[in-house]
Amino acid sequence: AQSVTQLDSHVSVSEGTPVLLRCNYSSSYSPSLFWYVQHPNKGLQLLLKYTSAATLVKGINGFEAEFKKSETSFHLTKPSAHMSDAAEYFCVVSDADSWGKLQFGAGTQVVVTP
Amino acid sequence: DGGITQSPKYLFRKEGQNVTLSCEQNLNHDAMYWYRQDPGQGLRLIYYSQIVNDFQKGDIAEGYSVSREKKESFPLTVTSAQKNPTAFYLCASSSRQPWNTEAFFGQGTRLTVV
Numbered sequence: 001a002q003s004v005t006q007l008d009s010h011v012s013v014s015e016g017t018p019v020l021l022r023c024n025y026s027s028s029y030s031p032s033l034f035w036y037v038q039h040p041n042k043g044l045q046l047l048l049k050y051t052s053a054a055t056l057v058k059g060i061n062g063f064e065a066e067f068k069k070s071e072t073s074f075h076l077t078k079p080s081a082h083m084s085d086a087a088e089y090f091c092v093v094s095d096a097d098s099w100g101k102l103q104f105g106a107g108t109q110v111v112v113t114p
Numbered sequence: 115d116g117g118i119t120q121s122p123k124y125l126f127r128k129e130g131q132n133v134t135l136s137c138e139q140n141l142n143h144d145a146m147y148w149y150r151q152d153p154g155q156g157l158r159l160i161y162y163s164q165i166v167n168d169f170q171k172g173d174i175a176e177g178y179s180v181s182r183e184k185k186e187s188f189p190l191t192v193t194s195a196q197k198n199p200t201a202f203y204l205c206a207s208s209s210r211q212p213w214n215t216e217a218f219f220g221q222g223t224r225l226t227v228v
Contacts (some may be wrong), residue, residue, distance in 0.1 A: 009154070034216055043118075043204060043219035090156060101172075102147075102206075102217055104156040 002027045002093050006105035013081045014113050021076040021108045023091035033074045034092040034102070035065055044090065050074060061085070086112045117141065120205050120220035126228050127192065127199060135190045135223045137205035144209065146188035147217065150174060151202040160203075163188055192225065200227050 007022035025031060032051045036044040048059025055067040061084075065076045074091060091105040118139045127133045139146065145164050149157040159172030163182040177196025182188055188207075192199045202224050206217040 036219075041202075041222065041224070043120075043221045044206075045219075046216045049216050101159065101162060104149075104158075106154065106156040 002031065002095050002103045004091050004093050004103055004105040006089075006091050006108050008108050009106065010109045010111070012111040012113065015083055016080050019076075019078040019081045019085065019110065021089050021091075021110070023074045023076065023105060024072055025074060025091070025093045026072065027093055027095045029095040031093050031095045033065075033067060034094070035059065035063070035074075035076050036090045036092060038088045038090065038107075040087075047076070047089075081110075081112050083112050083114070086110055118205055118207055118218055118220035120203075120223050122223060123221065125223055125225045127225060128228060130194045132191055132193050133225065135192070135203055135205075135225070137188045137190065137220060138186055139188075139205075139207045139218075140186060141207055141218060142185070143207035143218070144185070145207060146182070147206045147208075148172075148178075148180065148188070148190045149204045149206065151204060151222075157204065160190065199225055201225060 003026045005024045034049045035047040038044045047063050048057045050057050050067045058064045063078050088107045088109050090107050092102045094102050121136045147162045148160040151157050158174050160178050161180045163169035166185050169180050169182050179191045202222050204222050205220045208217040209215040
């Protein structure tokens with residue numbers, strides 16, 4: 001069985017400061033992990049994914065995430081927030097046991113203040 | 115342009131009425147999924163299909179039905195048995211193998227009971 005916990009439901013940052021979104025996962029097999037972003041009333045866009053290659057994954061728009069197996073974490077970071085980063089972010093896990101089904105976290109709402 | 119098209123964008127349903135949400139993809143993906151999104155609950159899987167003429171219940175299938183007669187299409191019917199259908203519905207598709215391929219999402223349909 002697989003599960004995902006996003007540790008913060010809301011994160012507020014000032015423009016130009018770092019962003020950290022925390023995600024812990026549980027998986028019976030070697031997982032694949034994803035971060036998606038959703039702007040209001042829109043579909044989800046893939047930011048980045050981890051699939052058992054390099055543990056530090058770089059994505060679009062300056063985001064990156066580090067897979068830490070010992071901590072079962074996949075936290076998302078960005079060194080400098082932009083106003084356009086205001087959105088909801090989802091951490092997602094998939095593994096061989098789930099046949100491609102994605103398990104979503106509850107989401108983290110990011111607010112960026114000027 | 116390759117992608118997933120959901121229609122309509124907004125849909126209103128009267129009590130006791132069945133409604134069908136459309137999802138079409140031209141990505142040549144084998145797998146397709148329907149998710150329901152409610153505020154603060156992330157995405158929950160309604161139904162998924164790994165191949166034409168086959169589909170499986172997800173976590174919240176009660177009150178919903180689907181068909182998969184063509185690879186490109188995966189319509190979702192919200193029946194009168196679904197007591198609380200007001201939500202944002204997202205369709206997604208992915209390559210069936212390997213399991214670590216990300217899903218691509220449509221722009222969503224917002225369903226409201228009136």
